[in-house]
Amino acid sequence: MIRAEGIRKTFGCRKAINNITVTIQEGNIFGLVGTNGAGKSTFLRILSGVLKPEAGTVTIDELPVFENEKAKAKICFLSDTAYFFPGATPKTMAHYYGIVYPEFDKKRFDELLNKFGMEQDAKINTFSKGMKKQVSVLLGICTNTQYLFCDETFDGLDPVMRQAVKSIFASEILNRNFTPVIASHNLRELEDICDHVGLLHQGGILLSRDLEDMKFHIQKIQCVIQNPVLEEELLRELDVMQHEKRGSLLTIIARGTKEEIMERVESKYPVFGEVLPLSLEEIFISETEVAGYDIKNLIC
Numbered sequence: 001m002i003r004a005e006g007i008r009k010t011f012g013c014r015k016a017i018n019n020i021t022v023t024i025q026e027g028n029i030f031g032l033v034g035t036n037g038a039g040k041s042t043f044l045r046i047l048s049g050v051l052k053p054e055a056g057t058v059t060i061d062e063l064p065v066f067e068n069e070k071a072k073a074k075i076c077f078l079s080d081t082a083y084f085f086p087g088a089t090p091k092t093m094a095h096y097y098g099i100v101y102p103e104f105d106k107k108r109f110d111e112l113l114n115k116f117g118m119e120q121d122a123k124i125n126t127f128s129k130g131m132k133k134q135v136s137v138l139l140g141i142c143t144n145t146q147y148l149f150c151d152e153t154f155d156g157l158d159p160v161m162r163q164a165v166k167s168i169f170a171s172e173i174l175n176r177n178f179t180p181v182i183a184s185h186n187l188r189e190l191e192d193i194c195d196h197v198g199l200l201h202q203g204g205i206l207l208s209r210d211l212e213d214m215k216f217h218i219q220k221i222q223c224v225i226q227n228p229v230l231e232e233e234l235l236r237e238l239d240v241m242q243h244e245k246r247g248s249l250l251t252i253i254a255r256g257t258k259e260e261i262m263e264r265v266e267s268k269y270p271v272f273g274e275v276l277p278l279s280l281e282e283i284f285i286s287e288t289e290v291a292g293y294d295i296k297n298l299i300c
């Protein structure tokens with residue numbers, strides 16, 4: 001488990017991280033989302049012990065991370081600009097990773113590389129941006145470290161590749177103790193990968209939520225209720241986060257389970273009423289509006 005408590009970091013007079021407290025549970029895929037400059041890279045660098053915070057503590061499985069070899073042995077950090085040696089090939093990078101990470105699984109790397117259709121001896125500098133990211137993720141996974149920090153590693157991967165990486169992550173979680181933390185400036189890139197998402201804004205965590213839990217407790221309903229008095233009643237009775245009326249169609253985003261909400265809707269004799277799937281973006285829009293923010297300024 002990763003615990004960050006009261007983390008602060010300033011560069012000159014710029015507060016990059018402003019009092020972050022967050023817990024990352026083992027076996028979760030944790031997404032960290034925020035606009036450019038929100039503090040994602042700085043926070044990941046602090047989590048991995050590369051940077052020292054001015055205040056606060058970070059522990060990984062109870063071990064302080066800064067200047068602590070034992071804690072660092074549990075981490076692999078993939079920075080936003082993957083570094084490959086000049087003239088490197090996947091094979092030479094795997095050799096290097098094998099020296100740095102004692103548990104590096106060369107056989108698995110070869111298998112995965114093959115599965116992703118890349119050649120061992122091809123020069124990485126001839127690869128596309130997305131392919132370089134794939135090599136970087138595969139190297140990271142094969143280090144077999146317990147924690148994998150990915151800084152914008154998924155941004156720019158196509159949906160098929162995201163799905164492939166997601167299924168590799170899922171099988172790693174199933175087969176060993178593995179906890180990836182993924183930073184991105186794009187919520188949509190994280191939606192199908194993460195179990196838990198923290199929204200970072202101006203160096204602070206604005207929201208940190210379990211996705212399944214969020215999807216279970218927030219619903220989007222569309223209904224037509226002919227009687228305006230009953231319609232008003234419904235809006236009063238539900239814990240409404242957002243609502244909009246177009247013609248006679250009322251769309252509501254409200255807190256509660258599907259059953260609780262539909263029971264309320266049914267009690268108003270709707271001509272029609274149904275629960276619709278809610279995207280992560282819609283959930284975040286509703287949550288942050290309630291908190292008084294305009295999400296369009298917080299995510300892409």
Ligand SMILES: Nc1ncnc2c1ncn2[C@@H]1O[C@H](COP(=O)(O)OP(=O)(O)OP(=O)(O)O)[C@@H](O)[C@H]1O
Nearest residue numbers: 011014016034035036037038039040041042043185
């Ligand atoms: N080494 C540094 N020196 C000075 N300022 C820095 C340094 N690193 C980060 N900052 C500042 O800290 C703030 C947070 O930067 P950070 O790179 O952590 O954001 P980010 O969320 O990762 O952004 P992006 O999505 O653009 O990568 C920014 O205002 C940035 O200018």
